[in-house]
Amino acid sequence: MSEYSxxxxxxxxxxxxxxxxxxxxxxxxxCKELKADKIIDLCCGTGNQLKHFKKQGFSNxxxxxxxxxxxxxxxxxxHKSKCFLEDxxxxxxxxxxxxxxxxxxxxxxxxxxxxxxxxxxxxRLLKPNGHLLIADYCFDQKTTSIGRFGTKAIxxxxxxxxxxxxxxxxxxxxxxxxxxxxxxISEYSFIFKAVRLRIFKSQEL
Numbered sequence: 464m465s466e467y468s469x470x471x472x473x474x475x476x477x478x479x480x481x482x483x484x485x486x487x488x489x490x491x492x493x494c495k496e497l498k499a500d501k502i503i504d505l506c507c508g509t510g511n512q513l514k515h516f517k518k519q520g521f522s523n524x525x526x527x528x529x530x531x532x533x534x535x536x537x538x539x540x541x542h543k544s545k546c547f548l549e550d551x552x553x554x555x556x557x558x559x560x561x562x563x564x565x566x567x568x569x570x571x572x573x574x575x576x577x578x579x580x581x582x583x584x585x586x587r588l589l590k591p592n593g594h595l596l597i598a599d600y601c602f603d604q605k606t607t608s609i610g611r612f613g614t615k616a617i618x619x620x621x622x623x624x625x626x627x628x629x630x631x632x633x634x635x636x637x638x639x640x641x642x643x644x645x646x647x648i649s650e651y652s653f654i655f656k657a658v659r660l661r662i663f664k665s666q667e668l
Contacts, residue, residue, distance in 0.1 A: 483511075483568070486598055486653045489660060490565060491515045493649070497594055499562040503527070505551040505581060506569035510537025510544030517544065527551055552580035554588065561588045565596045568658070570641060571618075571632040572625045578641050582668070589665040600629075601638040601659040610655030 490512060494502060500523055504512050507526025510533075516524040527549040528534055537544040549555060551569075564585040570578045585595050600614055618629040632641070638659060645668060647661040 482654055486567070486658065486660060487512055487515045489651050489653075490567065490596055490598065491519050491521075493596060493660075493662060494521065494563055494565075495519065497563065499594075501561045502563045502565065503554075503556065503561045503588060504565045504567070505554075505585065506566060507537065507544070507546050508533045508569075510534075510546050512565060512567055513537065513544035513546065514540075527554055552577060552584050554584060556588055558587055559590050559593075561593060562590055563594050563596060564588055565598075567598045568600075570597070570599050571629050571637070572621070573628055575631070575635075575641070582641070586665065586668045589668075591665060593665040595663040595665065595668060596660065597638075597642070597663070598653075598658060598660040599638060599641075600633065600657055602633055602657065605652065605656045607655040607657070610657030613655065614657045 494516065499521070502516060502521060502524040504510075504524065504526040507513055507528045508530070510526055513524050513526050524545070526537065526544055526546040528537075528546060529548065529550060531548060534546045534548050537546040547555075551566075566581065566585065570581065573581075582595075589595060602611060602614075618626050621629075635641075638661065642661075642663070645663060647663050647667075649662040651660040652658070653660065
């Protein structure tokens with residue numbers, strides 16, 4: 464998001480690393496299992512997921528984000544990422560050009576019309592036999608009380624429109640609502656089962 468400050472961008476990864484490192488690794492493993500070549504990460508932030516891809520030998524992974532400060536952070540370091548300043552709901556990339564689209568913890572903070580547009584853009588970008596990997600909050604009977612409490616505390620700290628969108632996301636049913644109960648082929652749980660990674664085939668979207 465464009466409102467991220469330079470300070471937030473600089474400390475974004477260190478603050479979240481412990482919470483999401485297992486998720487990042489699992490996403491990378493899934494991409495390897497699916498023998499992906501071209502990958503695009505929508506709302507890539509500081510490019511942390513892309514750096515995981517690069518370390519594991521993926522040479523055709525790119526990201527897009529609307530925050531100039533996040534993109535600047537992504538371009539630093541030994542494993543700097545290939546990120547573009549673009550709108551994740553309307554990118555400049557060609558139809559059916561990616562094996563995998565990833566969206567990690569980026570939907571819950573957005574209005575539903577933006578979420579819907581990102582899903583539609585993912586469908587446009589995916590090859591016919593491609594896969595969409597989405598990781599985001601999912602509160603259900605499996606979610607622990609610690610997971611619920613911790614997630615709500617973090618999102619409340621974010622405040623403003625971010626928190627209001629999160630509340631709407633949870634109240635509407637979260638993952639199941641935004642994906643309209645579409646069939647997924649695999650699911651993995653993280654952060655006291657408050658976060659789920661789900662894998663969808665492009666044909667099922």
